[in-house]
Amino acid sequence: MGGILTLDDFDVKGKRVLLRVDLNSPVIKGKVILSDRIIEHVKTIKDLCNKKAIVVILAHQGRKGDDDFISLKQHSKLLNRFVKVKFVDDIIGEKAINEIKSLKEGEALLLENVRFLKEETDTSENNLFVKRLAPLFDLFVLDAFSVAHRAQASVTGFSKVLPSCLGRSAEKELKFLGKIKNMNNVLYILAGAKIEENLLLMEHALKNKTNRIIVAGLLGQLCLIASGVNLGAQNKFLEKKGLIQFVPKLKKLIRRHRSKIEMPIDVAVKARGKRKEVDTKDFPQDDEIFDIGKKTINKYIGIIKKARVIFMKGPPGYYQEKQFRLGTIKIFNAVPKRAFSVIGGGDTTTAMKLARINKSRFTYASLSGGALSEYLAGKKLAGIEALKQKRFFK
Known part of the structure; x- marks a missing residue:
């Protein structure tokens, strides 16, 4: 191999x-x-x-x-x-x-x-x-x-x-990740809290003109800020998390590849403890964001249904709370069974369990996060490189 x-x-x-x-x-x-x-x-x-x-x-x-x-x-x-x-x-x-x-x-x-x-x-x-x-x-x-x-x-x-x-x-992981790494027309669905890993994947995916990206979760919010949307209270949350630092890099990517990156058009905030849907054009808001909205969900489902190769990493919403699992459930279930689909990241598999989504609907469910992102982005992995020194039993 x-x-x-x-x-x-x-x-x-x-x-x-x-x-x-x-x-x-x-x-x-x-x-x-x-x-x-x-x-x-x-x-x-x-x-x-x-x-x-x-x-x-x-x-x-x-x-x-x-x-x-x-x-x-x-x-x-x-x-x-x-x-x-x-x-x-x-x-x-x-x-x-x-x-x-x-x-x-x-x-x-x-x-x-x-x-x-x-x-x-x-x-x-x-x-x-x-x-x-x-x-x-x-x-x-x-x-x-x-x-x-x-x-x-x-x-x-x-x-x-x-x-x-x-x-x-590990052999199985390399086999499936190697396949998707070399494919064209891949739809990347990127969300979750691991922004650095997702940035790596975005930069790699956009080198291939046939690929397309859907963003959600914290990455989607940062992309909205990078495209000029003031998210109000959510800006402060992202700043507190140390994530605003990624906005300049995202600005450059969006400027160069705007037609290849799909961003949320509405989101779900927590208003007085309840889910409330708000269009992104109606921001800034005083409430924090916990999920993508129904308009975004429907927009993304339309794109996902047409895709033949899909890579998905990270849950689109705050799946730990039932009222904010809608984005995660709908997006995961939109992936066509006929597509070659790979999902990855620890949060992704945990979210699937909580949302009762059967991983058998995907071609392969990776157990990796950081290693997966670096490998797909073309970086050399220290552990894999070390194995290339072939030695057999004496």
């Missing part, structure tokens, strides 16, 4: 395999919620165990300082619903090393949250994380495409010293 080895290139029976997955999941009141990511990576773990490999799993949860920066103990329990996995609350200490050495063929062990280690972000050649674990393994498998854009020890460090390849989930 594009000069990268996959599990099909290795006979893993009896081999010690270090597997990097992404188990990062929603945490509500300290409880880890079973996510699509966990379910997806089970397939690779099962595949390796069934082939009698000795499997040790690396993963992370949250970021230092955040409420969801917790141990992977709960994740191991969730994994055990589908495949038998042991857990050790250690990564590079004697406790972890002894557990690794005691594993038998067909067994799997999950190590503690790799972000607990300061060495995870150390990119030096003498990284203690890599030095301690690498000698214990025969093969490194990167199955977490979602973190492939990060030059961190658990993503890129082991590929420098071990035979390495893609796991099943």
Whole structure:
């Protein structure tokens, strides 16, 4: 696959395999919620165990300082619903090393949250994380495409010293994203709060004259400001979030490609706790925006129904509140089943669940966010580049 080895290139029976997955999941009141990511990576773990490999799993949860920066103990329990996995609350200490050495063929062990280690972000050649674990393994498998854009020890460090390849989930991600990356006449539906990622995608998409973009959510609001609309109270909200800084770049894009970018013509605000639809020409308003309006929804549905290739990232509205899910539900359900459609981003999949939208209506649902945006925008991903150093078992 594009000069990268996959599990099909290795006979893993009896081999010690270090597997990097992404188990990062929603945490509500300290409880880890079973996510699509966990379910997806089970397939690779099962595949390796069934082939009698000795499997040790690396993963992370949250970021230092955040409420969801917790141990992977709960994740191991969730994994055990589908495949038998042991857990050790250690990564590079004697406790972890002894557990690794005691594993038998067909067994799997999950190590503690790799972000607990300061060495995870150390990119030096003498990284203690890599030095301690690498000698214990025969093969490194990167199955977490979602973190492939990060030059961190658990993503890129082991590929420098071990035979390495893609796991099943990452292989599938590259296959589908590679297809849409090279297609013409793609309709990009971009929304959500990740403005930098969406800007990357906009810049890339607009290089191809056959592509078209629909914007909604916070990105849509910023595009309206960039085109001269004063959103009133919403301007202050966006400024507080540090998002107004993206307006100058959006102004340039809109000036150059106005006919290719579709923007909201009305929105839904929260007025005295209730949904209220307001045309964009009637701004500024004193109420904050939470969704696209019905006129915009109908306008966008007309465009979506005609599209044959669709890439969608981010929910069009504040889906956490039922009264503001209308845009998300209508836009997601407008995607024709006959179209080649890819959806991506963590918020997108969460919104789909809350809005009870079946992901089977889409050709492929990506588990990635930042890595997906960078890959589609043509950027090199550190984790993928590291896998191009082909090494086989001795």
